[in-house]
Amino acid sequence: MPEGHTIHRLALDHRARFEGERLRVSSPQGKFSDGAALLDRQVMTTAEAHGKHLFLGFGGTGWVHVHLGLFGKLDFGAGAAPPPAETVRLRLATPTAYADLRGPTTCALITDEEKRAIHDRLGPDPLRPDDDGERAWKRISRSRTTVAALLMDQKVIAGVGNVYRAEVLFRHGIDPYRAGRDLTRSEWDLIWSDLIELMREGVRNNRIDTVRPEHTPEAMGRPPRVDDHGGEVYVYRRARQACHICGDEIRTADLAARNLFWCPTCQRP
DNA sequence: AGCTCATGGCGAG
DNA sequence: TCGCCCTGAGCTG
Numbered sequence: 001m002p003e004g005h006t007i008h009r010l011a012l013d014h015r016a017r018f019e020g021e022r023l024r025v026s027s028p029q030g031k032f033s034d035g036a037a038l039l040d041r042q043v044m045t046t047a048e049a050h051g052k053h054l055f056l057g058f059g060g061t062g063w064v065h066v067h068l069g070l071f072g073k074l075d076f077g078a079g080a081a082p083p084p085a086e087t088v089r090l091r092l093a094t095p096t097a098y099a100d101l102r103g104p105t106t107c108a109l110i111t112d113e114e115k116r117a118i119h120d121r122l123g124p125d126p127l128r129p130d131d132d133g134e135r136a137w138k139r140i141s142r143s144r145t146t147v148a149a150l151l152m153d154q155k156v157i158a159g160v161g162n163v164y165r166a167e168v169l170f171r172h173g174i175d176p177y178r179a180g181r182d183l184t185r186s187e188w189d190l191i192w193s194d195l196i197e198l199m200r201e202g203v204r205n206n207r208i209d210t211v212r213p214e215h216t217p218e219a220m221g222r223p224p225r226v227d228d229h230g231g232e233v234y235v236y237r238r239a240r241q242a243c244h245i246c247g248d249e250i251r252t253a254d255l256a257a258r259n260l261f262w263c264p265t266c267q268r269p
Numbered sequence: 270a271g272c273t274c275a276t277g278g279c280g281a282g
Numbered sequence: 283t284c285g286c287c288c289t290g291a292g293c294t295g
Binding site for chain 1: 275276277278279
């Protein structure tokens with residue numbers, strides 16, 4: 001679920017339901033009981049995202065910092081909240097809506113300064129309008145690390161996860177093992193602007209689609225496909241299947257403890 | 270019932 | 283680079 005587009009969407013969804021609302025806040029699971037007690041009956045003033053980090057604002061009381069990690073989930077419901085399951089770390093509720101957070105890596109009440117420190121250690125986020133790719137380029141263009149690892153490094157660029165990494169490299173025909181410093185400036189500019197577009201569409205649709213209109217199964221006269229993570233993609237989790245463009249076998253490898261996917265023909269060294 | 274795997278990230282060594 | 287933390291779906295038996 002959670003790459004940056006998911007978290008930005010969650011920020012929007014929180015604002016739509018809870019901004020300006022006085023909330024009942026609880027931690028049925030118990031691991032956030034102290035924070036919940038301080039926040040109960042307070043007003044949510046705003047919600048924002050930076051990369052994969054979600055910040056729920058409660059005025060002078062502080063911020064709830066949420067990071068879903070690999071397993072975390074946030075589910076919204078309408079109406080009065082039902083009795084919570086034991087795994088719910090944080091429940092926010094009004095008489096007409098509720099949100100349940102389960103399995104996050106982080107759920108903590110933090111101060112403005114602590115929040116600022118988190119922003120400071122994150123790279124630019126394609127989904128934050130004031131961020132720009134220049135800072136990321138400075139790191140990438142000096143680095144011997146592979147571009148595949150750099151794209152996953154949240155200090156370099158915030159919000160890109162394993163799906164967007166694989167897909168954006170495919171869309172630009174870039175071998176994932178190329179060193180950052182071997183990328184050209186124009187290649188990087190195209191990657192950055194493409195990420196802005198792809199991730200904005202991800203926020204709108206709440207899923208990742210990366211296949212260009214001319215490469216959809218309909219456009220290519222092939223049977224419809226359903227990728228098992230809910231979106232339409234070129235290479236992610238398609239190991240040993242045929243590339244939609246050239247028919248070669250999609251490859252997979254471990255890179256920094258994550259599964260990397262690429263087409264050796266479309267993304268030649 | 271138990272295993273494996275997943276769109277993350279941290280700290281130890 | 284490894285092990286670990288968080289949860290749930292989809293297998294296997």
